[in-house]
Amino acid sequence: MPISRRDALIGSLALLAGAAGPARAAWDKPIVEGIEGLEDFWPAVEAYIYGYPLVTMEMTRRVMTNVATPGATRGPMGQIVKMRSYPDASFRDVTAPNADTLYTIAWIDVGKEPWVFSFPDMKDRYFLFPMLDGWTNVFQVPGSRTTGTGTQTYAITGPGWSGTLPANVTQYKSPTNLVWILGRIYCTGTPEDYAAVHALQDACSLSPLSAYGKPYTPPAGTVDPQIDMKTAVREQVNRMDAVAFFTLLAELLKTNPPAAEDKPMVDKLARLGIVPGQDFDRSKFNVDFATRVPQVGFDRIMLHFRFSDGDMMDANGWAYTLKTGLYGTDYLQRALITAIGLGANRPQDAVYPISRSDADGNTYDGKNKYVLRFPKGAQPPAKGFWSITMYDENYFFVANPINRYSISPRQALKQNADGSVDILLQKDAPAADMTSNWLPAPSGKFILMMRLYWPSPDKPSILDGSWTIPPVRVQQG
Numbered sequence: 001m002p003i004s005r006r007d008a009l010i011g012s013l014a015l016l017a018g019a020a021g022p023a024r025a026a027w028d029k030p031i032v033e034g035i036e037g038l039e040d041f042w043p044a045v046e047a048y049i050y051g052y053p054l055v056t057m058e059m060t061r062r063v064m065t066n067v068a069t070p071g072a073t074r075g076p077m078g079q080i081v082k083m084r085s086y087p088d089a090s091f092r093d094v095t096a097p098n099a100d101t102l103y104t105i106a107w108i109d110v111g112k113e114p115w116v117f118s119f120p121d122m123k124d125r126y127f128l129f130p131m132l133d134g135w136t137n138v139f140q141v142p143g144s145r146t147t148g149t150g151t152q153t154y155a156i157t158g159p160g161w162s163g164t165l166p167a168n169v170t171q172y173k174s175p176t177n178l179v180w181i182l183g184r185i186y187c188t189g190t191p192e193d194y195a196a197v198h199a200l201q202d203a204c205s206l207s208p209l210s211a212y213g214k215p216y217t218p219p220a221g222t223v224d225p226q227i228d229m230k231t232a233v234r235e236q237v238n239r240m241d242a243v244a245f246f247t248l249l250a251e252l253l254k255t256n257p258p259a260a261e262d263k264p265m266v267d268k269l270a271r272l273g274i275v276p277g278q279d280f281d282r283s284k285f286n287v288d289f290a291t292r293v294p295q296v297g298f299d300r301i302m303l304h305f306r307f308s309d310g311d312m313m314d315a316n317g318w319a320y321t322l323k324t325g326l327y328g329t330d331y332l333q334r335a336l337i338t339a340i341g342l343g344a345n346r347p348q349d350a351v352y353p354i355s356r357s358d359a360d361g362n363t364y365d366g367k368n369k370y371v372l373r374f375p376k377g378a379q380p381p382a383k384g385f386w387s388i389t390m391y392d393e394n395y396f397f398v399a400n401p402i403n404r405y406s407i408s409p410r411q412a413l414k415q416n417a418d419g420s421v422d423i424l425l426q427k428d429a430p431a432a433d434m435t436s437n438w439l440p441a442p443s444g445k446f447i448l449m450m451r452l453y454w455p456s457p458d459k460p461s462i463l464d465g466s467w468t469i470p471p472v473r474v475q476q477g
Contacts, residue, residue, distance in 0.1 A: 043268045044242065044289055048297035050265050051249040052237070052335040053136040056342065057178060058252055059233050061107050066227045068220045073103075076221025078115065078208070080106045082201040086189055089399035096341075096395045099406040100387050100451060101184035102194075104129075104201050110158040111177035111255050116169060116212045117156060120203035122149040122185070126384040126453065127200075129183040130325070130345055131156065134176035134256035136338055138325040138346050144384065145349060145454045155209060159257060166212065176256035181206075182343050186385060186453075188410050234339060242293040243282060246272070250280035261329055301335045308333070316471040317361070318450070320353035322463065349384075351455050351462055355448040359471035366443040369426040369475040376419030379409070381460055381467055384453030388423060393445040400440030401429070406451075407439040425472065448472070 065077045073093055075081035083103040091097055108115045119129065119142075128143030142152055155169045158177050165171055183204075187197045207216045228236055240248075253276040258266050266276065273281030305312065311323050311333050325346030327334035337344050341352070357363050358370060372388070380386035387408035392398050397405045407413075413421050414436050424430050424438045425448070450469060452462060460467035 040272070040286055041289055041293070044272055044285070044293045045297045045300065046265070046331075047249075047269050047272055047274060048242065048245065048293050049301060049335045050262075050269075050331045051245070052297070052301065053338040054134050054252050054256055055240075055245060055248055056233065056237050056338050057132075057134050057136060057180065058248065059237050060342065061178065061180070062224075062227050063229060063233055065107050065221060066224055066229060068223055075106070076218070077107050077109060078206065079218050079221070080104060080201075080204055080206050082198070082204075084198060084201075085194060086187075086405070087397065088403070089397040089405075091397065096389075096391060096449060097397060097405075098184075098451075099189070099389060099397070100186065100385065100408070100453075101127075102187050102197050102201065104181075104183035104185060104204060106181045106206055108156065108179045108181070108206070109177050110156050110161070110174055110179055114155045114157040114161060114163075114165075114171075114209040115179075116153060116205075116207055116209055117181060118153040118205045119151070119183075120200055121151045122200060124149065125197075125200070126186040127184065128345070128349055128453075129181055130343075130349065131172060131174070132180040132182060132343065133174050134178035134252065135259075135327075136334060136342065136344075137175070137327060139175060140172045141325075141346060141349060143349070165209075169212075175259065178252075178256055180343070184453075238294065238298055240294065241290040243280075243285065243287065243290050245294060246274055246285065247280045247282075250274050250278065253277070265329075265331070298339075301332065301339055304332045304336045305340070308336075311336075313465075315465075315468045317357050317359060318353040318355045318469040320351055320462075322347040322351065325349070347455070347463060348457070349454060351452045353450045353452075353462075353469055355450075355469075355472060359473045364425075364441070364446045364448070364472075366427040366441045366446060369424070369428075370441075370472050371475045372423040372425065372472045373470055374421045374423075375470075376415075378460075378467075378470075379421060380450065380452050380469070381456035381458075381462070382452040382454055383456055385409075386450065386452045388439060389449045389451065390425070390439050390441060391447045391449065392442050393447060395447060398440065398442040398446065402435070402438075402440060404438070404440055407437070411436045413437050424475075426475070 064074045067074045067076060070079050070081050072083055073081065086099045087097040126144050128141055128145065130138045130141040133139050142154065153169050154172050155165045156172050156174055156179055159175055185197050185200060187193050257276055273284030312319055312321050323330065323333050324337055324344040385408060387406045389406040390398055407423060414434060415421055422437055424434060425441055427441045427443055429435065430438050455462050457463060
């Protein structure tokens with residue numbers, strides 16, 4: 001009897017709930033009747049979840065670096081990509097785009113030699129340059145919060161490298177050969193501030209250690225016509241069958257080793273023919289599972305969004321997580337963040353609450369007018385910055401007459417007589433004296449995202465729950 005997607009969902013729910021009662025029985029029955037080697041099925045699903053971040057990072061790297069020269073969002077390996085302006089409502093490269101910082105990013109392979117990354121004095125401008133390993137862990141994050149704003153130079157070294165570095169160069173040791181530098185520099189979006197940030201981006205440098213301190217011109221990138229540059233990366237990963245997925249995972253494990261605490265999982269991988277440093281041994285894998293493992297694995301990843309045992313927080317209709325950037329052996333959480341927010345920062349650097357419904361539990365709709373009121377002195381406590389971004393139901397910007405996609409104190413928000421601040425969320429323009437507080441909405445459904453960069457570590461703080469986001473209410477009258 002074939003396994004249906006419904007049965008897969010039942011099984012995933014059962015595992016999340018402990019897998020001991022009727023739900024597990026409902027899952028086991030079709031497997032027992034239709035598949036031999038049941039004892040290998042769930043280890044294969046676990047292996048898929050474990051490897052999902054590494055495979056996704058590699059597929060993302062392939063797409064983002066498959067160009068000859070750097071552009072607005074893509075660039076060859078070892079070259080800095082500098083986003084020069086905020087996306088507009090036509091932008092569709094990634095979901096939930098940012099209208100607060102300009103990205104300055106690079107992909108590097110530190111397997112052969114270290115790479116040296118430098119950035120200039122940022123003065124009093126907020127910035128951060130998180131560095132992600134192949135497993136999506138933020139292993140270092142130089143920036144305003146951690147290292148200050150002065151000129152800095154780092155040598156990013158691979159897991160097996162040893163040697164001597166030049167003076168005044170700080171070593172950052174990556175756990176994997178694959179590294180993604182995902183820098184963000186705050187910008188107000190005015191022509192003058194764009195120019196100032198562009199100058200900072202242009203002063204950043206990246207070169208292999210062997211070329212450091214010498215004139216260096218990076219080679220042109222190689223374009224592989226076989227790489228799908230149109231289909232979203234997540235879709236490309238999700239449509240891989242288990243054999244293709246595990247073949248790539250085994251290849252990636254040769255240069256992106258598991259962490260020491262992953263040993264129990266590594267032992268499970270070995271029974272499936274996946275051994276770090278070796279090619280995938282297909283003879284140890286039941287090919288009858290080839291399509292079913294990815295289906296069930298991804299279902300279980302996405303179910304973790306709802307059944308996460310405390311990994312997700314929810315207050316006043318705003319949902320967020322404080323488990324990002326560093327995951328340890330929480331493989332489900334790591335895979336979930338990969339699927340819905342690849343490149344997420346550590347919570348000490350950024351928290352991203354999302355709201356899909358108002359205080360009454362109704363989904364947002366542009367036919368209504370909404371207000372989010374911050375009481376006097378109770379605006380989001382962030383040492384970097386905070387903002388609220390408007391998205392349509394597909395997490396893209398909304399075209400509007402004032403080209404405003406996010407709202408924050410940089411709009412010089414008007415206060416009420418009692419010192420409170422109202423954020424107006426509506427399709428039509430408010431009274432002229434409240435335009436500064438208006439975040440334009442679409443005519444249909446929409447979603448809100450708050451960004452708190454460098455959330456305050458002191459009370460009140462979202463990090464310990466001593467500050468919560470007020471609910472969004474339908475505006476009366």
